[in-house]
Each structure stands twice: as C-alpha cells, then as structure tokens.
Amino acid sequence: DVKVTQSSRYLVKRTGEKVFLECVQDMDHENMFWYRQDPGLGLRLIYFSYDVKMKEKGDIPEGYSVSREKKERFSLILESASTNQTSMYLCASTLGGAGNEQYFGPGTRLTVT
Amino acid sequence: AQSVTQPDIHITVSEGASLELRCNYSYGATPYLFWYVQSPGQGLQLLLKYFSGDTLVQGIKGFEAEFKRSQSSFNLRKPSVHWSDAAEYFCAVGAWSSNTGKLIFGQGTTLQVKP
Numbered sequence: 001d002v003k004v005t006q007s008s009r010y011l012v013k014r015t016g017e018k019v020f021l022e023c024v025q026d027m028d029h030e031n032m033f034w035y036r037q038d039p040g041l042g043l044r045l046i047y048f049s050y051d052v053k054m055k056e057k058g059d060i061p062e063g064y065s066v067s068r069e070k071k072e073r074f075s076l077i078l079e080s081a082s083t084n085q086t087s088m089y090l091c092a093s094t095l096g097g098a099g100n101e102q103y104f105g106p107g108t109r110l111t112v113t
Numbered sequence: 114a115q116s117v118t119q120p121d122i123h124i125t126v127s128e129g130a131s132l133e134l135r136c137n138y139s140y141g142a143t144p145y146l147f148w149y150v151q152s153p154g155q156g157l158q159l160l161l162k163y164f165s166g167d168t169l170v171q172g173i174k175g176f177e178a179e180f181k182r183s184q185s186s187f188n189l190r191k192p193s194v195h196w197s198d199a200a201e202y203f204c205a206v207g208a209w210s211s212n213t214g215k216l217i218f219g220q221g222t223t224l225q226v227k228p
Contacts, residue, residue: 004156031213031214033215035218040122040220040221041220042119042203042218042219042220042221043157043203043218043221045215048213048215050212050213056213090156090157092157094214095214096212096213096214097212097214098145098207098208098209098210098211098212098214099145099164099207099209100214101147101159101162102157102214102216103159104149104156104157104158105156106154106155106156107154107155107156
C-alpha cells in the first residue's frame with residue numbers, strides 16, 4: 001500500500017513564526033503536491049514538485065515556499081505565518097506521467113493565532 | 114482552461130435511499146476523471162476513476178459513476194446509502210497532456226445521511 005505521511009495532524013503557531021510542514025511518501029513517486037483545503041473552496045494547489053529540487057507554483061503560492069531535497073520528502077514552508085493561513089494542508093504524491101491517481105496524506109490542521 | 118464544478122455544496126439523504134452527486138467539467142479534450150471521498154479528519158481516498166473505454170465505472174464501497182461526454186458530466190451514484198457514507202466527496206479532472214499528474218478539484222459536496 002502507498003503511504004503518505006505528514007509530520008503533524010494538528011499544529012498551533014503564532015503570527016510571524018516560520019512553520020515547516022513535512023510530507024513523506026514511500027512509493028518512489030516522482031510527483032508531490034501541497035494543497036490547502038478550506039470550506040466551500042475545495043482543494044487549491046499551492047506548489048508541486050516533479051523531481052528532486054524541481055518545483056512549480058500552483059494556484060495560490062503567495063506566502064509559501066517548498067523544498068524537495070530527497071525524492072521521498074516534500075516540505076511546505078510558511079516563512080512568516082499569518083492568521084489567513086489557518087487551514088487544512090494536504091500532501092499528495094503520484095507516479096510520473098498522466099492518468100495516475102494521487103495518494104493523499106491525512107492532512108495537517110494548522111491554526112495561526 | 115480546465116475546471117470542475119460540483120453544483121451541490123451540501124446534500125442530505127435518508128439511509129437506504131439512492132444517491133447521485135453531480136460533477137461537471139470543462140476541458141478541451143477527453144479528460145481523465147476521479148471521484149475521491151474524505152471522511153471526517155482524514156485525507157482523501159480514491160473511490161473510482163475514468164480514463165477511457167466503458168463510460169460506466171465501478172468503484173469501491175458500492176459506488177459507480179458515468180462519464181457523459183455530451184454533457185461534460187461525471188456523476189457519482191450509489192443505489193442505497195449507508196450511514197458510513199457521510200463524508201465529503203470531491204470530483205477531479207486531469208489532462209492527458211500533462212506529465213506532472215496535476216489534478217483540478219471541484220469544491221466538494223458534503224453528504225449527510227439521516228437515520
């Protein structure tokens with residue numbers, strides 16, 4: 001079974017803090033994704049990576065950065081957390097090429113106070 | 114540009130009743146399509162997918178979906194809903210031209226099941 005794990009299920013941070021969300025997959029997938037999920041807005045893509053050290057912006061990259069130093073690990077970084085970044089963050093991975101399903105982690109619910 | 118619309122934000126059905134969740138997509142060619150389910154506090158789990166061929170696809174947990182090219186729809190159905198089906202459901206579309214596996218997700222439909 002494909003396994004995608006995220007470092008925390010719940011996280012509470014203060015405004016202005018630097019926040020790291022970690023995601024690890026164990027199936028040697030080329031592509032990894034970070035989404036943000038908010039009620040009524042569905043899943044919105046923040047960033048994705050199609051190879052080690054390669055990344056592309058998604059639909060809402062502002063205020064976020066990412067890092068992929070190893071194939072299995074994809075990190076989302078909030079340089080200076082703000083209250084409007086309070087949300088559920090989902091990580092996913094998939095094999096390279098079109099037509100493959102994405103496998104999701106359990107999510108991290110981040111609250112910025 | 115690709116897009117996905119799930120017209121119903123919230124649906125309530127009685128246990129044992131039939132269910133249909135709507136999904137409409139916008140894409141210039143034949144897309145590949147997915148339905149995912151998210152139980153409370155969980156990540157997304159794949160229910161079923163359509164790539165080509167038979168337009169009626171079967172998934173897990175007794176769900177099925179029908180691809181209708183003329184209507185640009187991919188509606189999810191279940192003949193008899195169980196209380197455990199209460200969850201949020203997402204439709205997603207992907208492009209054959211993309212090697213990155215990017216998907217566009219709909220806004221989601223929350224299903225409530227009445228006893």
